[in-house]
Amino acid sequence: MSELSNVQLQLLKEVADLHEVPEGAYNLRSNGKSVSRNTTANINILTKTEGSGIDIHIKDGTVNESVHIPVVLSESGLQETVYNDFYIGDNCDVLIVAGCGIDNCGTQDSEHDGIHRFYIGKNSKIRYVEKHYGSGDGSGKRILNPVTEVYMSEGSTMEMEMVQIKGVDSTHRTTLAELKRNAKLIVRERLMTHGQQNAVSVYKVMLNEEGSSADVVSRSVARDDSYQKLDLCILGNADCSGHTECDSIIMDNGRILAVPSLEANSVDAQLVHEAAIGKIAGEQLIKLMTLGLTEQEAEEQIINGFLK
């Protein structure tokens, strides 16, 4: 990755914990182009012939492998929509790391809209990590509008970790999932907004068949004058179980709208939602201050723990 600038390397570190070329399959996209790629015997990556993006094919029975597909944008004013489709075979156990880092030092808005679609084969286990990060002090906005669609076959499991902690001015993320028999979806979202940032996160999870289950948990912190809307919806269309939880800390002049919703279309659907919004508990600050921290340090510790 020697052709990458320091800014790009920093972005890569933030979104994919990458310090060097990852092991296994990867595709690195930088400023609108694929700049390096590696495939393995079991994982193939192909550039789409129509439109922008890649197709990732993972063979049946691929286990203990990983795919990294980080995207970095460091030119101001770049706007792109990219389609990445994952075709995952049966009986796989694979880690997929996606993420987008935008550095915008210019005056024009930079925007990356990644559309990720996952077609997960029977009994496959996928862990998906997606991190979004923005940096740069230009007046141009850093905008990310990801769409994630997950189609889960019988007995498959998807664990998603979605993290956006810093620097993204505007985001509208949409996650849709459809689950078949005994499929299981686990989502852990972590969101923090600062300044004038605006973040909307919408989930729509359809539990379509017997034994399917979903656990969608969002933890967020809204600071300064930022705004968040968390819209977590689970539909139970069969004998299934679903749980959603939004747990938010509000600070300064932040605003949060939490709209967890459930729709049961089967008498056997068991659905639960929880939502809580509040400022940091005074007694938590006091306890850490009695251990010698200042109020600001205590606040940071509490938020770091909460978003860990």
Next chain:
Amino acid sequence: MLELKNISFGADSNGSYKEIIRDISLTIPDNRFVVITGPNGGGKSTLAKLIAGIEQPTGGHMLLDGEDITNKSITEKARLGIGFAFQQPVRFKGITVLDLLRIAAGKTISVSEACDYLSEVGLCAKDYINREVNASLSGGELKRIEIASVLARNVKLAVFDEPEAGIDLWSFKNLIRIFEKMRTGNIQRSVIVISHQERILSIADEIIVLADGKVSKYGTKDEILPEIIGSDHVKGVCPKVEEGGNCDV
């Protein structure tokens, strides 16, 4: 040495002003083990909060080793060496026991050092070190972790608010050992324990009885203990233990 001079504290309660601590003067020299007892609502926790800076006195002065600390903040008092274990420990989402002990120590202590503090309070360290200090911990576990968080600090004055509450009898023996060790350590240190327990009162150097916001009795253990044993607010040891029953105390 901690000196309280004419400390008072009042607060609004249901629209009218209530005097909770009334003109208390006390001196607690170094290497002293002082137990404060007294009826519920007598003002014990409030006095402890005043010492820790969680409440600010409405009158009087407070000195630590001669330095005026009356209006110092919680953080400043903590940094001057005052430690406080809450009567009702606080829970945190996401902060682990190890995180909390590291914050308390004020430095990156090793996992094995952190485990030592947990062992002292009778918790099997490997089961707890990575647990979150959240609602999944039982009351007694939380209480012991609270005590460990004060042990991890190098304090001059440690205040424990009803440390025995919710703790089973085996740990109770441990608890007494902890206090004795704190007092005999090589730094000049005083320990104040708020307690209703006869066993804790019986190892005190001095006992203070606080009732209705005032010191109603103050003296050495030998003077005070016989006067208050059997009173409503002092709890004896469970009879089973006295008979050498199941409780291993």
